[in-house]
Amino acid sequence: MSPRKKSKLQIDLVIPVYNEVEAILRTHADLRLVVDALPHDFRFIYVDDGSTDGTADTLRGISDDDRRVTALTLSRNFGHQSALTAGMDASRGDIMISLDADGQHPPALIPKMIELIQSGYDIVQGQRIEDGRGASFKKLTSNFFYWLINRISGTQVMAGAADFRALSRTALDGVRSMREYHRFLRGMVAWMGYDSVILPYHEPERVAGRSKYSLGKMTRLASDAVFSFSLAPLYIGLSAGFLFFILACGQLAWVLSLWATKNTAQLEPGWSSLMGVLLIASGIIMILLGFIGVYVGYIFQEVKRRPIYLIKGKPQHDGE
Ligand code: UDP
Numbered sequence: 123m124s125p126r127k128k129s130k131l132q133i134d135l136v137i138p139v140y141n142e143v144e145a146i147l148r149t150h151a152d153l154r155l156v157v158d159a160l161p162h163d164f165r166f167i168y169v170d171d172g173s174t175d176g177t178a179d180t181l182r183g184i185s186d187d188d189r190r191v192t193a194l195t196l197s198r199n200f201g202h203q204s205a206l207t208a209g210m211d212a213s214r215g216d217i218m219i220s221l222d223a224d225g226q227h228p229p230a231l232i233p234k235m236i237e238l239i240q241s242g243y244d245i246v247q248g249q250r251i252e253d254g255r256g257a258s259f260k261k262l263t264s265n266f267f268y269w270l271i272n273r274i275s276g277t278q279v280m281a282g283a284a285d286f287r288a289l290s291r292t293a294l295d296g297v298r299s300m301r302e303y304h305r306f307l308r309g310m311v312a313w314m315g316y317d318s319v320i321l322p323y324h325e326p327e328r329v330a331g332r333s334k335y336s337l338g339k340m341t342r343l344a345s346d347a348v349f350s351f352s353l354a355p356l357y358i359g360l361s362a363g364f365l366f367f368i369l370a371c372g373q374l375a376w377v378l379s380l381w382a383t384k385n386t387a388q389l390e391p392g393w394s395s396l397m398g399v400l401l402i403a404s405g406i407i408m409i410l411l412g413f414i415g416v417y418v419g420y421i422f423q424e425v426k427r428r429p430i431y432l433i434k435g436k437p438q439h440d441g442e
């Protein structure tokens with residue numbers, strides 16, 4: 123171990139903020155209560171995602187009062203996932219913890235998250251547990267979304283996974299090396315495959331204000347997740363093409379059986395040939411479209427330029 127080992131752990135809290143003027147002071151105070159009781163060096167990285175309600179001024183006030191606070195301001199509203207990315211890019215610490223600005227990710231769990239990372243995990247993933255408070259539209263759509271993504275993509279994302287998580291330096295560098303534009307961080311973190319542990323939590327009500335995740339934003343996140351983690355939609359053409367070929371074979375067999383049993387009087391003149399050509403031609407077109415889809419999928423994966431592999435831990439016997 124290096125003799126200049128830092129005595130204190132550096133921990134960055136990354137907090138995306140969009141129009142949270144009513145919540146932000148309270149959230150910062152709640153975070154300070156937890157953080158000030160811990161022996162580590164903390165930094166608060168607030169990312170103002172193009173707020174229009176005076177959040178920027180409040181953040182400036184917070185950073186003037188507390189030199190551990192860094193406030194970044196995005197030029198416009200880029201969305202939660204992009205704001206989180208900006209905060210993670212600014213993180214230099216040994217551990218990064220991301221949480222929402224509205225108090226729905228309980229700060230009281232921060233010490234547990236740090237403890238779990240120190241015990242050797244690279245990812246501590248917060249999981250919102252169902253509180254049985256009835257079925258809301260958001261809950262139903264969210265459950266359907268997790269069911270779908272786990273069926274059609276190779277990356278498993280558990281239901282209730284939140285952007286409330288702690289990452290070791292290794293895991294943070296891994297996510298930072300993925301520069302794709304359409305980002306679904308829950309999937310990207312799971313995709314890396316580093317040792318992870320789930321930390322379940324009950325989600326309290328927002329400390330103030332209303333949800334900033336409109337239906338439009340939720341739909342965009344879901345479509346980013348489906349299209350960037352699965353090529354399944356592209357294979358629809360291929361499957362439909364094969365289905366048409368099966369239908370063409372069925373039709374041919376039926377017509378031949380009528381010929382064999384000399385029952386061709388049942389057939390309208392021209393029906394067999396027209397139907398046969400229609401089914402075969404549609405099948406060929408759909409299969410070719412499917413092939414094009416597969417190539418488009420491959421191109422899509424290439425242009426994302428995700429790392430081809432990630433290395434776990436330090437190399438053994440690397441000359442030290
Ligand atoms: N947020 C953001 N940009 C957006 C929407 C939301 O940075 O375009 C932030 C928001 O301020 C909060 C977090 O993302 O800190 C989660 O948003 P919200 O609490 O509104 O989502 P919900 O909990 O309702 O799913």
Ligand code: MG
Nearest residue numbers: 222224226328
């Ligand atoms: Mg919230």
